[in-house]
Amino acid sequence: MTALLDPPRATGAALPGWRATLLVVEGLWTWYRRNWRATVISSVLQPLLFLVAFGVGFGTLLDRGGRAQQVIDVPYLVYLAPALLAVGAIQNAAFESTYPVLSAFKWQRNYWGVSATPITPGQLACGQLSWITLRLAGSGAAYLLVISLFGAARGPGIVAALPLAVLCGMAFSAPVVAFAATVENDGAAFNALFRFVVMPMTLFSGTFFPISQLPEPVRPLAWISPLWHGTELTRGAALGVLELGPALGHTAYLAALVIAGVLLARWRFRARLAR
Amino acid sequence: MSDALVQARGLRKCFGDIEAVSGIDVDVRPGEAFGFLGPNGAGKSSAMRMIGCVSPRTAGELQVLGLDPDVDGPRIRARLGVVPQQDNLDTELSVRDNLHVYGRYFGLSRAAVRAKATELLDFAQLTDRASDKVEPLSGGMKRRLTIARSLVNDPELMLLDEPTTGLDPQARHLLWDRLFRLKQQGVTLILTTHYMDEAEQLCDRLVVMDGGLIVAEGSPGDLIARYSSREVLELRFAPGEQHGQRAAVDELAERLEELPDRLLLYTTDGERALSAAHQRGVRPVSSLVRRATLEDVFLRLTGRSLVD
């Protein structure tokens, strides 16, 4: 037994917000560094499957047929690939923002451990969201490589699509994190979220076909979907057809969702941890 | 200003309609081991969470380390070590990583945290498990790691919420030994417990809580002297039979408590009361003369026993 404590010398210092946020990210990174193998497959695999099934399989059929070309004027694989970048971001956002967050409150309880340190609940929420941002960027970059290998990238615009896809993912993640921080039960609500929000959003946000093909009455549903705005941005950037006005509009909508989500998440973290 | 590390006046905590803490006054002095003793639901954890500056108070005054938690929560927390009632270690990380990550949350440098972790692993007798994941560790080991983790920032004040609940006797004694060492090194301890032996072992001073209120305060010896006799004679009967024997032994004791299967006679001389009871024809299933404990104090104050 060595002398454990010199006279106590705790710092007694609060942490500036950016520092606390980085430290939370570092804590999550420590976990990831040891456990990344389990996540890397699933986060790239799903968009990859979509790419093969629809882009290659279904796309070949489309490109041969006449009528589709009146709506889509590039090879279907090229049309689909950047949109799948946004879909991947949304799906990874959905996974990263639900069970891991609930678990840190309820099962693993490590948020409660953090709440006893100088880090505030609001800073913790920001750290968690920053970490998700990095995860989305990482998975997106990996997927980008895969796209290039498939020859589905058409020039450097696809690189600009990556941050736009991350923005799209975070526009969904931040509100979902706020929601997950509110869930008290075993997370059955997440099943509903996946089934009734993520799934329809994936199908009807202009990923596989333009929303002009949707029946008139359901089109407004696509307009509120962050994925539609993200798809317009990523596809527009990748194909080099993005115009300034719409680009600003889509970006503003997504940014507004991010900001609202961050504020909500901070509020819910505070309400749960400091009660 | 007093030199108290914790000073509470009329401290209250409500959760909706539930009043968990109903106005308590507490002073904890530097270097002492201070205890909250009380049954489940007494409001101990709620009080600890307010002192730990995670749970805002509903009403009353509170100063921790001379600061107001509502204003300076993060700065106070930087100087506290907290062992929560329920472990919240990261079970998917290694023992050492738990210490590293937690130390970093206090803004300590990587080098400082590394050195501290090695020292704390030794303190918690977990050096040989340092690179194992936390998940498979025994309850006692997890608890020791939680205590080690709470020391990573060199706290001036430690808050331990039921540090040994659910542990076997051996693990408890090991933990008590570690807490003694901390106390010797001048760390102020506040702990909650519903074990009277733990309170007697560790606490210089304690408050007995029940239903959100403090019902008594003092050193364990004080409390026993004030609220109990020196010795207790326990007469055990088949459950239900004890009541009929009450009248026969009533005048042998200063005070008498009736539990479902026994009578407790509070007296200065237990052996003499026992032979007097035998002379009166009382035939208990078994009998026991023991020293009075905090359990007796609690029974006197609330009419209930501490651990049901």
Ligand SMILES: Nc1ncnc2c1ncn2[C@@H]1O[C@H](COP(=O)(O)OP(=O)(O)O)[C@@H](O)[C@H]1O
């Ligand atoms: N977060 C909470 N929400 C609602 N009620 C709570 C909460 N925490 C504690 N309580 C209630 O407050 C009372 C005191 O609980 P607690 O402080 O945990 O007591 P103890 O630690 O002495 O067992 C109990 O009735 C408990 O149900």
Ligand SMILES: [Mg+2]
């Ligand atoms: Mg408790």
